[in-house]
Amino acid sequence: xxxxxxxxxxxxxGRPPLRSxxxxxxxxxxxxxxxxxxxxxxxTGVDTIARAAGVSTxxxxxxxxTKGDLLKKAMEARIDIAFGQLDAARxxxxxxxxxxxxxxxxxxxxxELVLSDEAVRLTRLIIAERQGVPALVESYRQAxxxxxxxxxxxxxxxxxxxxxRPGKAEMVAHxxxxxxxxxxxxxxxxxxxxxxxxxxxxxxxxxxxxxLDGLAA
Amino acid sequence: xxxxxxxxxxxxxGRPPLRSxxxxxxxxxxxxxxxxxxxxxxxTGVDTIARAAGVSTxxxxxxxxTKGDLLKKAMEARIDIAFGQLDAARxxxxxxxxxxxxxxxxxxxxxELVLSDEAVRLTRLIIAERQGVPALVESYRQAxxxxxxxxxxxxxxxxxxxxxRPGKAEMVAHxxxxxxxxxxxxxxxxxxxxxxxxxxxxxxxxxxxxxLDGLAA
DNA sequence: AAATAAAGAAAACAATGATTTTCCAAATTT
DNA sequence: AAATTTGGAAAATCATTGTTTTCTTTATTT
Numbered sequence: 001x002x003x004x005x006x007x008x009x010x011x012x013x014g015r016p017p018l019r020s021x022x023x024x025x026x027x028x029x030x031x032x033x034x035x036x037x038x039x040x041x042x043x044t045g046v047d048t049i050a051r052a053a054g055v056s057t058x059x060x061x062x063x064x065x066t067k068g069d070l071l072k073k074a075m076e077a078r079i080d081i082a083f084g085q086l087d088a089a090r091x092x093x094x095x096x097x098x099x100x101x102x103x104x105x106x107x108x109x110x111x112e113l114v115l116s117d118e119a120v121r122l123t124r125l126i127i128a129e130r131q132g133v134p135a136l137v138e139s140y141r142q143a144x145x146x147x148x149x150x151x152x153x154x155x156x157x158x159x160x161x162x163x164x165r166p167g168k169a170e171m172v173a174h175x176x177x178x179x180x181x182x183x184x185x186x187x188x189x190x191x192x193x194x195x196x197x198x199x200x201x202x203x204x205x206x207x208x209x210x211x212l213d214g215l216a217a
Numbered sequence: 218x219x220x221x222x223x224x225x226x227x228x229x230x231g232r233p234p235l236r237s238x239x240x241x242x243x244x245x246x247x248x249x250x251x252x253x254x255x256x257x258x259x260x261t262g263v264d265t266i267a268r269a270a271g272v273s274t275x276x277x278x279x280x281x282x283t284k285g286d287l288l289k290k291a292m293e294a295r296i297d298i299a300f301g302q303l304d305a306a307r308x309x310x311x312x313x314x315x316x317x318x319x320x321x322x323x324x325x326x327x328x329e330l331v332l333s334d335e336a337v338r339l340t341r342l343i344i345a346e347r348q349g350v351p352a353l354v355e356s357y358r359q360a361x362x363x364x365x366x367x368x369x370x371x372x373x374x375x376x377x378x379x380x381x382r383p384g385k386a387e388m389v390a391h392x393x394x395x396x397x398x399x400x401x402x403x404x405x406x407x408x409x410x411x412x413x414x415x416x417x418x419x420x421x422x423x424x425x426x427x428x429l430d431g432l433a434a
Numbered sequence: 435a436a437a438t439a440a441a442g443a444a445a446a447c448a449a450t451g452a453t454t455t456t457c458c459a460a461a462t463t464t
Numbered sequence: 465a466a467a468t469t470t471g472g473a474a475a476a477t478c479a480t481t482g483t484t485t486t487c488t489t490t491a492t493t494t
Binding site for chain 4: 059
């Protein structure tokens with residue numbers, strides 16, 4: 001069976017699509033993600049999403065089976081985007097020869113990934129809704145594996161350059177990640193206000209100084 | 218205006234209440250907490266709660282203004298109960314002269330408080346629902362202050378007995394709390410299965426050994 | 435016994451929201 | 465122009481659920 005996936009389809013009679021199905025999907029997914037992160041799953045009506053995406057509910061339901069399906073696709077897309085940014089941070093970190101500043105870049109990327117307003121909302125949604133959509137957890141898990149890889153790469157780098165004693169690198173990395181995760185937990189619980197980008201930067205620098213000076217002497 | 222709050226009311230004619238208003242309230246609150254923790258706020262119908270409590274929705278609505286009010290009262294009650302258990306752990310810890318085993322008791326209490334199935338569900342609900350019910354955050358915040366007090370008491374104890382160098386006690390306590398909180402975060406996200414009581418105990422002992430031997434030498 | 439208050443059962447009400455359906459106005463090809 | 469397909473607008477359907485109301489039974493006191 002050969003599928004006719006030619007990008008330039010020889011069309012028969014009838015009105016051509018306004019945009020490709022892919023584009024429409026992307027439009028809807030983006031609107032849905034924004035809305036879900038804003039007002040939660042149950043707090044968001046399907047027609048609100050459709051209106052925000054500039055399509056009709058009919059179109060939406062032609063492309064997505066149910067509201068739950070839409071949530072799944074939307075969140076997977078966001079997880080991909082968010083965690084993809086960390087790869088950029090890794091690349092930047094790998095370029096710098098100075099292990100301390102490479103860690104600062106890496107950590108900055110991670111802080112952004114975990115503490116940005118968007119990230120916090122995403123995490124909240126996953127925690128709140130994962131029972132209804134187990135697939136979300138799988139996407140998230142795979143993403144965290146990617147994060148672990150990035151940190152492991154940095155640790156391996158330290159082993160080679162000898163900047164930190166073996167064993168210390170793991171501890172520093174683990175400690176710093178824990179600190180950032182803890183901040184996220186407090187934001188999620190409302191015990192602490194979300195951090196602005198500036199606050200994040202200052203805060204990363206401070207924790208870094210503390211960890212390296214306090215532990216790696 | 219004088220309120221007639223005599224506990225033994227001279228009743229007029231008419232059927233007397235089956236139980237005191239307080240008792241009925243408690244019954245409903247308990248059922249509501251169980252249900253909310255089980256199936257979430259939106260996932261739980263009011264009549265489900267009423268049936269579980271053995272009262273009619275009419276009675277429920279005579280004692281609680283709205284469903285949201287019920288959530289607030291139910292969660293506040295649970296927060297009180299859960300965090301109250303830590304006071305017991307403190308008392309037990311204070312009794313033991315050995316600082317290491319007192320820390321183990323304290324930490325065990327904290328692990329129970331944060332990692333038990335009940336606690337995880339409670340946290341999930343607060344994270345998911347706090348925007349709709351800001352009062353929840355206030356209750357939770359006050360409870361965390363009580364927790365901090367308990368840990369501070371232990372730290373102060375170390376200062377006096379000289380078991381740990383000044384500064385080290387803070388670090389050990391902070392590190393261990395962080396580890397437990399991180400475990401909770403992973404459970405909330407579905408990255409890790411909830412721990413049984415036995416697993417919690419083993420795990421507390423192991424982290425304790427690591428922290429004390431690794432850092433407090 | 436009569437009056438009266440408590441509280442359950444069940445129906446009524448009203449709103450919301452997911453999903454489907456109907457109808458219609460473009461846009462394109464033959 | 466006729467046929468035909470896309471997709472928007474809006475109403476219809478259908479289920480759920482918070483909240484209120486009505487009715488009734490029961491346990492008291494006067």
